[in-house]
Amino acid sequence: MSGGQSILERPAAGFTLGARRLLASPLALKATAGIVLLGAWEGIVRALAPAYVAKPTGIARVFFTVIANEQFLAAAGATLGAVVKGLVIAIMLGTAIGLAMGRITVVERGLRYYVNSLFATPMIAVLPLVTLWFGYNADARLAVIVFAAFFSIAVNTCDGARSVPLEFLEVARSFRARPLSTLLDIVLPSSLPYLIAGMRLAAGRALVAAVVAEFFISIPGLGYYILFNSRTFKHNEAFVAVIALVAVGVSFEAMLNWVTRRYLPWARRD
Amino acid sequence: MGSEARWSRHVTVIVSLLAGAAVWEIAAYFTTRAFWAPLSETVGSLAESARSGVLTRQAMSSFQLYLTGLAAAILVGAPFGLLLARVRWLRVALENYIMMLYATPMVALIPFILSMMGYGFAPKALVVFLFAVFPILYNTVEGARSIRPELIEVAHAFRSREWQLWRDVMIPYTLPFAMTGIRQAIARGLVGMVAAEFFLSPSGLGQMIMMGSQNFDTAGLLAAILVIVVLGVGLMDFGRHLEARFASWRGHDK
Numbered sequence: 382m383s384g385g386q387s388i389l390e391r392p393a394a395g396f397t398l399g400a401r402r403l404l405a406s407p408l409a410l411k412a413t414a415g416i417v418l419l420g421a422w423e424g425i426v427r428a429l430a431p432a433y434v435a436k437p438t439g440i441a442r443v444f445f446t447v448i449a450n451e452q453f454l455a456a457a458g459a460t461l462g463a464v465v466k467g468l469v470i471a472i473m474l475g476t477a478i479g480l481a482m483g484r485i486t487v488v489e490r491g492l493r494y495y496v497n498s499l500f501a502t503p504m505i506a507v508l509p510l511v512t513l514w515f516g517y518n519a520d521a522r523l524a525v526i527v528f529a530a531f532f533s534i535a536v537n538t539c540d541g542a543r544s545v546p547l548e549f550l551e552v553a554r555s556f557r558a559r560p561l562s563t564l565l566d567i568v569l570p571s572s573l574p575y576l577i578a579g580m581r582l583a584a585g586r587a588l589v590a591a592v593v594a595e596f597f598i599s600i601p602g603l604g605y606y607i608l609f610n611s612r613t614f615k616h617n618e619a620f621v622a623v624i625a626l627v628a629v630g631v632s633f634e635a636m637l638n639w640v641t642r643r644y645l646p647w648a649r650r651d
Numbered sequence: 652m653g654s655e656a657r658w659s660r661h662v663t664v665i666v667s668l669l670a671g672a673a674v675w676e677i678a679a680y681f682t683t684r685a686f687w688a689p690l691s692e693t694v695g696s697l698a699e700s701a702r703s704g705v706l707t708r709q710a711m712s713s714f715q716l717y718l719t720g721l722a723a724a725i726l727v728g729a730p731f732g733l734l735l736a737r738v739r740w741l742r743v744a745l746e747n748y749i750m751m752l753y754a755t756p757m758v759a760l761i762p763f764i765l766s767m768m769g770y771g772f773a774p775k776a777l778v779v780f781l782f783a784v785f786p787i788l789y790n791t792v793e794g795a796r797s798i799r800p801e802l803i804e805v806a807h808a809f810r811s812r813e814w815q816l817w818r819d820v821m822i823p824y825t826l827p828f829a830m831t832g833i834r835q836a837i838a839r840g841l842v843g844m845v846a847a848e849f850f851l852s853p854s855g856l857g858q859m860i861m862m863g864s865q866n867f868d869t870a871g872l873l874a875a876i877l878v879i880v881v882l883g884v885g886l887m888d889f890g891r892h893l894e895a896r897f898a899s900w901r902g903h904d905k
Contacts, residue, residue: 407743410743410744411743411744411747413744414748415748418748434767435763490660490664491666494668494671495667495671497884498880498883498884501838501884501886502879502880502883503844503845503879503883505842505845506860506880508849509861509863509864510864513686513869513872588756589758589842592756592758592759593846596758596762597849604759607759607762607763611763611766612762616766619762619763620763622759623755623759623760626755626756626759627754627755627756630754630755630756631751631754
């Protein structure tokens with residue numbers, strides 16, 4: 382995408398010959414930038430910060446020991462498991478409520494204010510309430526994840542169900558399709574692109590929710606791993622968990638993109 | 652829309668709000684006070700904290716934190732994003748890293764900030780800043796990627812100077828995208844604000860929620876959450892208006 386428009390574009394001010402040569406291969410340019418950024422991080426931390434602060438060489442030194450560590454793997458598994466479980470629950474509930482809101486006017490009018498307001502609410506705010514309900518355990522984490530993910534899916538599915546082209550519904554009616562097959566064969570597939578957009582949002586929110594819940598409740602997981610190690614001044618080890626979180630987020634995004642391209646060709650919007 | 656349809660819509664909305672209030676009130680009588688407080692008590696607690704000045708003081712403290720972080724994010728994110736829009740090699744070099752940071756759950760960095768910067772206003776403002784800055788950068792860069800080279804070529808053909816190019820092409824073209832970023836930043840910054848008030852030195856509305864939960868004062872806890880809900884809805888609406896205001900500038904993309 383970033384490639385083929387260079388012929389028409391004039392070089393900007395400060396465009397050096399070296400950069401021009403690098404621009405010929407964007408990959409080399411990106412790699413150079415990565416090295417410069419890591420070098421700057423390393424240099425600044427070495428010059429200004431105490432020894433325990435995370436720096437690239439320190440992280441690289443502990444990286445493989447940490448990811449082979451049983452405790453770390455258990456933590457990663459716990460967080461990932463909770464996020465996936467929470468997302469599955471949120472997708473099932475959110476799709477059902479979202480479709481009902483999108484197709485049935487009374488449901489939409491009745492729930493709209495509640496769903497929209499809670500969608501706009503930072504879910505961190507309800508965390509203390511949830512721990513009052515569930516106690517300081519893994520159930521509370523799951524509940525916060527579901528709460529964080531549910532509303533973005535419901536809101537998006539509702540938008541999707543409302544934007545089903547009228548012609549499709551008319552054709553279904555003229556063929557006397559039963560309401561259930563209209564729902565499953567027309568409304569649901571046609572809302573899928575919106576559902577995917579909702580899932581993308583929900584996945585990010587669910588990951589944040591899991592980390593925050595682990596900070597708050599102190600149960601095993603990547604969030605707690607970060608908290609525990611940074612408290613004992615093992616920042617390099619803690620940062621490996623941050624990298625793991627980013628990797629989870631990015632791979633989920635990549636997976637959604639792949640599913641969209643492979644199975645939902647009509648969902649391509651850009 | 653006929654007046655009858657509008658009338659029936661108003662009725663369903665009012666019925667829905669009344670039903671919600673009734674459920675809130677009645678639910679409290681079927682559970683213990685540690686689980687849920689009736690709406691009447693929640694409103695009473697809200698009125699009490701408003702009367703004693705606690706609510707105003709805590710809300711002002713939260714708002715100061717939120718606005719500081721958000722303003723810093725806009726002041727850094729928008730100009731840097733515009734610079735990346737103009738200097739193409741810098742954008743190609745950095746866009747993947749910006750995307751990665753945009754996808755990073757910033758809450759995960761709070762323990763590092765805590766142990767390096769300790770308690771105080773600055774680390775909390777930094778958290779809000781980190782939550783808010785990357786959506787702005789990311790969206791501005793996305794906008795920059797879609798500037799059609801022909802526009803710049805035409806500007807050059809008419810011998811635009813550098814600042815004219817900025818005024819007539821770069822800024823008008825990138826601003827709507829930056830506004831989408833600012834809308835996202837408004838929402839994320841609020842999450843950052845509450846997270847910072849929970850996990851760094853307790854203050855503001857976050858502290859009100861914490862205190863409600865620690866003292867098993869469920870009415871106070873619900874009252875503070877209600878304030879955050881209202882704040883979230885208001886800010887989201889404001890963000891949408893801001894985005895829609897500039898969306899009409901997006902003449903010819905897609």
